[in-house]
Amino acid sequence: MTSATFCPDCTLCPRLASFLARTVHENPDYHCKPVAPFGDASPKLLIVGLAPGMHGANRTGRPFTGDYAGILLYDSLHALGLSSAPTSVDRSDGLQLRGVRITNAVKCLPPENKPLPAEIRTCNQYLAAELAELKSVKSVLALGTVAHDATLVASGLRRSAAKFGHANEHELPGRCEPDEHKREDAHDPAAVLVGDRALQHRVGEPGHERSEEARCERSDERVRRLKRQREEHDRESVEDRRAGVEAADVARVAEAHQPERADKRSDTHGGEQQ
Numbered sequence: 001m002t003s004a005t006f007c008p009d010c011t012l013c014p015r016l017a018s019f020l021a022r023t024v025h026e027n028p029d030y031h032c033k034p035v036a037p038f039g040d041a042s043p044k045l046l047i048v049g050l051a052p053g054m055h056g057a058n059r060t061g062r063p064f065t066g067d068y069a070g071i072l073l074y075d076s077l078h079a080l081g082l083s084s085a086p087t088s089v090d091r092s093d094g095l096q097l098r099g100v101r102i103t104n105a106v107k108c109l110p111p112e113n114k115p116l117p118a119e120i121r122t123c124n125q126y127l128a129a130e131l132a133e134l135k136s137v138k139s140v141l142a143l144g145t146v147a148h149d150a151t152l153v154a155s156g157l158r159r160s161a162a163k164f165g166h167a168n169e170h171e172l173p174g175r176c177e178p179d180e181h182k183r184e185d186a187h188d189p190a191a192v193l194v195g196d197r198a199l200q201h202r203v204g205e206p207g208h209e210r211s212e213e214a215r216c217e218r219s220d221e222r223v224r225r226l227k228r229q230r231e232e233h234d235r236e237s238v239e240d241r242r243a244g245v246e247a248a249d250v251a252r253v254a255e256a257h258q259p260e261r262a263d264k265r266s267d268t269h270g271g272e273q274q
């Protein structure tokens with residue numbers, strides 16, 4: 001990570017900088033600085049969120065860590081063999097991601113979880129530099145409209161180039177060299193925005209296979225756990241609820257793209273959805 005992709009002391013957004021200063025005064029043990037991206041240095045999949053949550057990433061200093069949103073996200077990544085553990089506790093827990101990197105469209109905590117358009121534009125320089133540096137990225141999973149649009153702009157495209165929709169998939173041109181196109185399946189795009197396909201591919205890689213029985217047992221247990229978490233979630237604040245919906249998208253996308261598991265669950269649970 002270079003100073004072009006991330007600056008830990010950035011104060012380019014005056015409103016956010018002063019909000020962080022007030023927040024750390026009230027919560028001296030909180031991170032309260034720009035939150036660095038986290039994960040594999042050469043990922044195939046880049047997950048882009050909105051911004052740090054007050055008591056999550058803003059507290060711990062790691063994206064999607066410390067609040068409800070991260071519970072579902074990291075559990076889903078672990079179930080797919082992309083994370084060394086199902087939970088992300090803090091920056092010293094030793095967690096490692098495999099082939100995945102997580103970042104935010106806006107690196108600093110915004111009041112009420114709502115960055116201003118000017119702040120999204122200002123911080124886009126870091127996302128653009130990150131995308132330019134991470135040549136290995138084949139898929140970008142955007143968690144929400146702000147992340148989706150920020151990814152388009154950071155890729156040099158207009159926001160109107162692709163419309164956000166849950167599990168929608170769009171080609172991101174220019175993410176690989178022409179020669180690479182020739183070697184790969186002619187139907188594979190250079191890269192996709194909303195990268196559920198990458199999750200599916202990754203599960204199929206050697207070393208990440210599980211027996212069908214074990215996978216189904218784990219899936220059923222995870223569904224039960226997700227239901228319990230959602231019940232708790234209903235009691236959370238509006239801010240946490242917004243973030244939780246974004247993370248739930250990851251779990252839903254992952255499930256939807258594992259047809260053999262979906263079929264089995266359909267047989268045994270009458271097609272129950274998460």
Ligand code: SF4
Binds near residue numbers: 012013106108124
């Ligand atoms: S949101 Fe981004 S550009 Fe704005 S102060 Fe934070 S790191 Fe800097």
